[in-house]
Amino acid sequence: MTSLPVDAIRALAAQHPKPPNVTFQYGTAGFRTLGNALDPVMFRVGILAALRSKRLDGKTIGVMVTASHNPEPDNGVKLVDPRGEMLEASWEAYATKLANAPTTDVLISVLETLVQNLKIDLSKPARVVYARDTRPSGAALIASVEDGFKAMGVEARNAGVTTTPVLHYLVKAINTKGTKDSYGDDSEEGYLQKLSTSFKKLVAGKPAIPPLIIDCANGVGAIVAEKLAKHLGDTLPIILQNTAIDTIGALNNACGADYVKTSQRLPPSLSSVLKPGQRACSLDGDADRLIYYYLDDRSQFHMLDGDKIAALVAAFIVELTKSAGLDSQIQVGIVQTAYANGGSTKYLSERLPVKCVPTGVKHLHHAAEHYDIGVYFEANGHGTVLFSPDTLEKLSTYQPSTPAQHTALNHLINLTNVINQTVGDALSDMLLVEVVLAHKSYSGIEWNSLYVDLPNRLVKVVVADRHLFKTEDAERRLVSPPGLQAKIDELVRRYEGGRSFVRPSGTEDVVRVYAEAAVRAQADELAFRVAGLVYDEVGGDPAKRPS
Ligand code: G16
Structure with a gap:
């Protein structure tokens, strides 16, 4: 293709008209609104993904159809860049412009301008991998995205129904396949293998871990968590709750990470399941957020949110860099948003550099890249840890001088594999938390006592x-x-x-x-x-x- 396939776009665009009087916006995490309003947006996102891939020399772009923590009738879509990260900010504006083109003629003229201004070589291939969560509106919306692919002749790979973090993983795995930076096998199975293998190494020799209850928000996390549980076996016994992915109206309803964080209470469905002292956690609708909690011996609820996860994880990583003899060479830093509890900001900033950025993983991710090891978590449980390329290199070439240094170094290397560094990932973060709890012999109580949350x-x-x-x-x-x-x-x-x-x-x-x-x-x-x-x-x- 050397020019835009205008006829194909025209023919398919006619099946996905944009209604007047609606304005779409690429927001914090892509387009999000009622699922039944999104058909024209999906078609156009399919086209934009093709252009993004062509612009990047045929690298694989991700398209995820999800509205994550939102109510079930909502849906959404976001693009994932080749390294598994959120779409580059300047392209968000192009996405918004395309989505709002009122007619096919305007749509084509917007596309032509984009191709010209961004110097997109249309003869390059377009490659996309795409997936969706379990929302009832998902299948029809995926069909609209596929029409966008069809119009542009995309080499499209359907990753089916899976979590947002798996899709991000796949994008990075596909684009690094066969290179020295290979991120893992480019399949959901490859993801599960990578996480579970490194987890098992990290907890080897530690006392048996008591069972963990996972509230799957009646979403797609239930599917992937079940597979993960099989990989983990007895290393981490898992009890899955809220797995009703086919029950209409159940998704994120009185359960899941957003419910727990916002209402600061146990999902009612867990009240007869969770025993005092036992750990439990909630995922959100597409399993990219994680909130832990427990009941004390008076059955009082205590929440361990993204801020508490950041504190737990950062302290552990700092300790490991010290034990490995790398603390003078590797600086650990924290990124938070305004939602971070004042108690956590005080605790963390007394120990480490802390930066505050606007809401949205994309902002946190970019800020975290400035550290050797950047720990970023939103209070809502969305976050991960990034190891800079220099740090990864250092870890792979460093010669420890004592057995203790050797052990700490191995732990750090295994952490780089258990952590999904492309984006916040509830299941990967859960394994990370379990590793730290196992190493520190912490229950929820000790973890919670790191600092006191302000109400x-x-x-x-x-x-x-x-x-x-x-x-x-x-x-x-x-x-x-x-x-x-x-x-x-x-x-x-x-x-x-x-x-x-x-x-x-x-x-x-x-x-x-x-x-x-x-x-x-x-x-x-x-x-x-x-x-x-x-x-x-x-x-x-x-x-x-x-x-
Ligand atoms: C998304 C973003 C998060 C953000 C959250 C709430 O989460 O990925 O970074 O914190 O929305 O954003 P807002 O307050 O702007 O609505 P998710 O889990 O829904 O993808």
């Missing part, structure tokens, strides 16, 4: 137009609507240890309000009062005023 509350506010809200300073301050930040500041001053911020969600049609304070009742009150300010500022459905 906090997250509230969603439904407003007429969330795009009126604009932020600065890594989303910690509002610049629009004008004057609102000053009112929030005035309110926050009245609460001991008070902190609050407001930002528009990039995945749901809401504005999010976060607040923390020294005591629980105050954190709740502050959150609802700030939410009230937001609501009064821009108005909305009176029935939905936060209270």
Whole structure:
């Protein structure tokens, strides 16, 4: 192909018309809205994936159809770049432009401009690997993406129904296949092998690990976790809960990582299953987030969120670099967002460099790349650890001088394999947490006592137009609507240890309000009062005023 296949695009575009009066936006994690509105977006994303691949000399691009933690009727799509990372930011704007082209003529002209401006050589091959989660709308939406591929003559590989992190893994594995940087066999089985083999090495010789309960959010994580459990055998006994992937309405409903984090309580379905002292964790709808928790001996619920995971993991990695004699050569750093609990930021910044960036794994990932080992976690449980190419090289060539150094070095190398470095991965993170708990002989109680969380509350506010809200300073301050930040500041001053911020969600049609304070009742009150300010500022459905 030397020019755009205009006839093929035209013929197929006619089957995926964009309705007037809807605007799509490539947000925090791609396009997300009601599944039944996404057909035209999917077709266009199929075309864009082809252009992205051609632009990158035929490297394989990923397309994931999921709306992750969102309610079941929602769906979404995002593109994955060749190293398994989120789509390069400048292309998000092209995606938005394509998705909003009102007619086929405009669509073609937008495509022609893109090809010209980005100097895309259309004679290059286009290669894409794609997958979807278990949402009922997924199969039809995948068919629309495939029409986009068909129009562009893509060499497309269908990875079926799997988790978002598996798709990211596949992209990297395919693009590194046969090179010295090979990331693993390019199959789901290769992923499971890689994770389970390194996990077994890391816990070899440690006391037997007690069973772990996994709440699969009734999503695709249930499928992959079941396979992983088989690979792990007795090394990590797993009890799967909330695995009803075929029950309509069950996905993320009163279960899963987002439910636990937001409501700060046990999924009701686990109340008769989880015994005091036992560890449990929740995945989200596409298994890229992880939240741990346990009940104490008075059956009180304690949550171990992304901040607690970051603290646990970072301390362990620092310890290993010291034991290996590499601490002067390898710097460990942390990346968080404004949602990080003040308790965690204080604890971590007293020990390590900490950077705060806007919400969205893409922002955290890029910031973490600046460290030798970058530990990034959003409080919602989305995160991973990155080892820079230099660090990987150092680990593979370093000559330890004592047996203890040798052991620590091996642990570090095995960690690089148990961790899915392409993106936050609930199952890989779960193995990582289990490794640290096994090495430290920690139960949830010791882990939780690393630092004390400040009481906090997250509230969603439904407003007429969330795009009126604009932020600065890594989303910690509002610049629009004008004057609102000053009112929030005035309110926050009245609460001991008070902190609050407001930002528009990039995945749901809401504005999010976060607040923390020294005591629980105050954190709740502050959150609802700030939410009230937001609501009064821009108005909305009176029935939905936060209270
Ligand atoms: C996605 C992003 C996360 C982000 C979350 C909430 O998670 O990947 O980085 O924290 O949305 O974003 P927002 O507050 O903008 O709605 P997931 O698990 O839904 O893919």
